[in-house]
Amino acid sequence: MLFKLALRNLLAGKTRTILTLLVFTLTLLVTLFLRSLYDGMEAQMTTLRLQEEIAGGQYWTQGFDPFDPFSLEEAQATTPAPWHPLLQQGKLYELLIQNGTAYPKGRLKNVQVRGVNPQQTAITLNFTPLQAKLPPGVTPTMLGARAAQAWGLKVGDHFTLRLRSQTGSFTALELVLTRRFHSSVPQMDLNQVWLPLKDLRQAVGRPGQATLLMLKKGAVAPPALAPWVWMSPDQLLEDTRQLAESKRGGGLVLYSLLFFLSLLALFDSQALAIFRRKQEIGTLMALGLTQQRVTWLFTLEGCLYGLFACGFSLLIGLPLFAYVAATGLDLGISGETYGIPLQQVLYPLFTVRMVLETYASVLPLVFLVSYWPAAQISRLKPAEALREGMR
Amino acid sequence: MRQEPLLQAKEVDKIYPVGGHDFYALKNLSFTLNRGEFAGLIGPSGSGKTTLLNLLGALDTPNRGTIELLGEKLSHLSANKQALFRRLHISFIFQTYNLLPLYSVFENVELPLILLKLEPKERKKRVHEALEWLSLMDKAQAKPSQLSGGQAQRVAIARAMVKNPEIILADEPTANLDSEASHGILKTLRQINEEKGATFLFSTHDDKVIGYLKRKITLTDGQIVHDLSLPEPLKKR
Ligand SMILES: Nc1ncnc2c1ncn2[C@@H]1O[C@H](COP(=O)(O)OP(=O)(O)OP(=O)(O)O)[C@@H](O)[C@H]1O
Ligand SMILES: [Mg+2]
Numbered sequence: 001m002l003f004k005l006a007l008r009n010l011l012a013g014k015t016r017t018i019l020t021l022l023v024f025t026l027t028l029l030v031t032l033f034l035r036s037l038y039d040g041m042e043a044q045m046t047t048l049r050l051q052e053e054i055a056g057g058q059y060w061t062q063g064f065d066p067f068d069p070f071s072l073e074e075a076q077a078t079t080p081a082p083w084h085p086l087l088q089q090g091k092l093y094e095l096l097i098q099n100g101t102a103y104p105k106g107r108l109k110n111v112q113v114r115g116v117n118p119q120q121t122a123i124t125l126n127f128t129p130l131q132a133k134l135p136p137g138v139t140p141t142m143l144g145a146r147a148a149q150a151w152g153l154k155v156g157d158h159f160t161l162r163l164r165s166q167t168g169s170f171t172a173l174e175l176v177l178t179r180r181f182h183s184s185v186p187q188m189d190l191n192q193v194w195l196p197l198k199d200l201r202q203a204v205g206r207p208g209q210a211t212l213l214m215l216k217k218g219a220v221a222p223p224a225l226a227p228w229v230w231m232s233p234d235q236l237l238e239d240t241r242q243l244a245e246s247k248r249g250g251g252l253v254l255y256s257l258l259f260f261l262s263l264l265a266l267f268d269s270q271a272l273a274i275f276r277r278k279q280e281i282g283t284l285m286a287l288g289l290t291q292q293r294v295t296w297l298f299t300l301e302g303c304l305y306g307l308f309a310c311g312f313s314l315l316i317g318l319p320l321f322a323y324v325a326a327t328g329l330d331l332g333i334s335g336e337t338y339g340i341p342l343q344q345v346l347y348p349l350f351t352v353r354m355v356l357e358t359y360a361s362v363l364p365l366v367f368l369v370s371y372w373p374a375a376q377i378s379r380l381k382p383a384e385a386l387r388e389g390m391r
Numbered sequence: 392m393r394q395e396p397l398l399q400a401k402e403v404d405k406i407y408p409v410g411g412h413d414f415y416a417l418k419n420l421s422f423t424l425n426r427g428e429f430a431g432l433i434g435p436s437g438s439g440k441t442t443l444l445n446l447l448g449a450l451d452t453p454n455r456g457t458i459e460l461l462g463e464k465l466s467h468l469s470a471n472k473q474a475l476f477r478r479l480h481i482s483f484i485f486q487t488y489n490l491l492p493l494y495s496v497f498e499n500v501e502l503p504l505i506l507l508k509l510e511p512k513e514r515k516k517r518v519h520e521a522l523e524w525l526s527l528m529d530k531a532q533a534k535p536s537q538l539s540g541g542q543a544q545r546v547a548i549a550r551a552m553v554k555n556p557e558i559i560l561a562d563e564p565t566a567n568l569d570s571e572a573s574h575g576i577l578k579t580l581r582q583i584n585e586e587k588g589a590t591f592l593f594s595t596h597d598d599k600v601i602g603y604l605k606r607k608i609t610l611t612d613g614q615i616v617h618d619l620s621l622p623e624p625l626k627k628r
Contacts (some may be wrong), residue, residue: 008493167435283489288478288506290471382446382453387441390487 002238002293006186009244009273018047018306020265024309027258029190029317031358034350036321037329043349046237048341054124054236056217064211066187069099070111080225083213091219094210095202102193104151111152111340113163113193115200122214125188130180130196134324139199141175144189148180152159155180160192165253173203176288177263185341191285240341241255259362262309263369270302270373279389285382295377302370303363312357323349398447398558399589403456405442405613416442417453417613422593424558429584431593432611433601441562442593443610447592448481448560449473452506461557476505482551484561486545489536496522496546497531503554521549524581541572548576552583558590565597577603 010017064075064189079087079094086092096115101108102162118130132140143153143162153159154177161173183189201207213228215221274281284294328345372390404476405417416439424430424447432440444453446458449465458465460480483489490499500521504514522528525545529606535543544564551559559582565573581603583589593600601607609617 001502005491005493012493279487279489280452280491283485283491285474286448286477286483286489287503288476291475292471381451383445386445386450386485386489390531 002297003298006084006297006304010304016269020262020269020305021312023265024262025307025312025316027184027255028313028358029320030258031255032313032321032350032355033316033324033348033355034055034255034266035248035358036325036350037346038244038248039312039351039354040253040325040347040349041247041342042240043095044343044346045240045244045341047059048343049237050217050233050239051124052183052185052215052341053188054233055222056215056219057215057233058215058236059224059228060231061211061225062229067170068122069110072097072099072112072211075211076206078208079210079226080133080228082225083090083222086219086222090119090121091216093216094197095212095214096197096204096206097211098163098200098204100164101162101297101326102159103149103162104157107151109191111161111193112189113195113200114326115159115195115197117197120214122216125181132193134176134178138174138176139195142179142181142194144192145179145180145182146189147192148177148185153177153180163200163203165203171203173199184343187341204390210240259365263365264360266302266339266366267306267369267373269305270298270370273301274298274373275311277389278385280378282382282385282387282389286386291378291380293376294373298374299367299371300375301368303367303375305370306363306366310363314355321348325350326350339384395426396423397426397428397460398592399457399459400443400447401459403443403446403453403458405439405446405451406454410589415613419445420456422618423439424590424606424614426557426590427584427588428606429581429591429604430606430608431595431600431612433595434464435550435596436477436564439612440610442613443571444560444592444594445499445563447558448483449477450483457520469565473582478503478588479554480557482554482556482559484547484559484564486563486566487541488547490546494535494578495531496527496535496538499535499546500553501547503550506556518549521553524552524583525549525566526614535628539572540568540607541575544572544576545579548579552587552589555587556589556593559592561593564593564597565600570599573597573599575622625626 030231053228061075061077064070076096079092083092087094094117096116098113100111100113102111116127116130118229120127126378127142130140130142138158143151148154151159157177159175159177161175163171163173165171173195175195175343201209219228281294284297285291328347330345331342394560401421403417403420404415406413407416420443432443434440441452446453447460449458449460452466457467460476463476465476468476483560491502494502497518501514502517509517519528522531525548526587527542527545527549530538530542530546535546538546565576566574577600580591584591593604595601595618604621606620607617608615
């Protein structure tokens with residue numbers, strides 16, 4: 001009976017009800033949309049990094065820190081013999097990383113030099129152009145589109161690379177750009193010079209050595225052997241997760257604000273309704289409803305706002321979001337601008353879990369905001385309610 | 392049967408704090424209402440009629456004294472027990488009708504029976520019976536906003552009688568009605584009193600109402616100054 005009455009009261013509502021519902025529904029839609037963007041962004045960054053950088057996980061030499069160029073001086077080791085079959089089966093690929101100085105068009109650039117097996121299949125970037133047959137004395141190199149662009153280099157252009165060998169002496173390589181590749185992961189591109197693994201090893205005098213090993217996705221990771229440390233995809237994705245988390249924090253501020261406004265509107269509606277409907281309250285009490293039940297009636301009415309808003313946001317949101325999730329959003333920018341792994345088109349990610357989580361975090365608040373004003377009714381004597389309702 | 396006490400007020404005080412001091416809306420008031428009476432509280436505005444009705448109907452509690460209905464001391468009950476008592480035994484008719492605007496006539500009348508948890512079939516039967524008594528059958532599906540004042544008050548009367556309460560308390564039921572509607576309603580109420588044995592207590596300063604009463608209790612400044620029972624109840628008008 002209470003439910004029916006509450007529902008009627010809500011449905012009979014005029015402009016105020018409609019506005020409150022509208023504000024609520026919009027807030028939910030914006031929240032769902034923003035959250036889907038952040039989720040989609042994280043999912044995309046994760047996928048791209050797994051495809052183009054992380055593969056099925058990596059082994060790092062002890063002491064290797066990708067953010068500390070000095071760590072590269074020590075962080076090399078040979079691949080342990082028990083893993084050689086994996087190398088031959090194409091399940092494990094070596095990567096040697098060195099510091100170097102490039103001189104594109106006469107300018108000086110401090111770079112990371114990455115020696116890679118041109119036939120590697122662990123990541124989706126294609127390094128076979130590093131196998132190009134070139135005259136003796138020149139070494140093929142590949143650059144990411146961003147680096148090549150920044151340095152003004154076209155395919156076929158030459159530039160010099162200076163490296164420090166294991167013994168401490170400097171050597172120089174004459175490089176020719178055989179391919180500009182596209183990677184959505186900036187770390188694979190910016191300030192990276194890619195060389196064939198054997199040429200780099202030879203130039204720096206580190207035969208058989210590598211800095212990290214990439215495990216092909218799906219291959220079983222053998223137990224780590226010193227000085228190699230296993231880095232699972234999860235560990236490697238940690239900073240992406242943190243990045244996404246910090247972006248979400250920004251979103252949280254926005255939709256917390258929106259929710260605050262919606263809840264304020266609801267609170268206002270509730271307080272006003274209780275003030276205006278004293279006569280109805282008194283009548284219900286005179287008919288024999290207890291104060292608690294009248295309180296619940298009004299609480300229920302407020303909660304119905306929340307439920308209706310959830311319903312509307314689903315009704316409007318489902319087709320809209322399904323469409324956006326399918327076609328993607330053209331951001332007009334890409335990760336290049338932000339230095340994060342992203343593509344031009346972002347696919348918002350809607351999961352049942354995210355939607356339910358959103359609703360589940362709102363509804364208790366709706367309940368509180370509905371209950372709070374309604375609780376005042378329990379302090380109202382029936383005679384007072386009727387008397388004040390007459391005015 | 393006439394002499395069976397239904398409702399008793401004993402030495403009742405009702406105090407409202409007004410501007411820092413205590414205002415006695417009712418002072419040391421005692422009286423008894425027997426089953427089957429058709430009585431009215433009369434007196435000037437502010438004499439305490441509504442205050443007394445509210446106390447008798449367990450809508451409020453006295454500051455002193457006791458109110459007994461069916462041998463139960465209402466003033467000693469918890470708020471919830473009082474609500475239950477109202478639900479079971481007491482009906483109200485208000486000057487302002489107080490129908491639920493979103494409910495149809497039928498639903499308004501049905502509400503007390505829902506609260507009593509009667510079966511839908513039984514409810515329907517009793518609502519129809521009440522609506523017939525008040526010649527409202529053709530309005531069963533109407534909303535209160537579509538009714539005239541007289542019709543609305545008849546719906547309120549149907550709602551009051553439908554649960555066969557021990558007592559119906561009516562606070563100035565005709566104050567908002569024209570003369571014709573008032574007489575119609577008063578006749579019906581007398582009929583309900585005589586044919587169904589329902590006990591009525593009014594509050595009024597309307598001469599039309601006073602003319603129908605079988606007992607007139609005059610209040611002045613929160614005290615009973617006259618209590619007159621007519622030996623020969625009016626049969627017709
Ligand atoms: N809640 C209240 N607070 C303060 N004073 C009150 C309150 N309720 C009633 N009074 C006062 O108590 C007195 C009796 O009021 P009550 O409403 O019972 O009068 P009444 O006889 O019903 O008058 P009327 O014929 O105008 O309806 C009045 O003087 C009124 O001002
Ligand atoms: Mg009054």
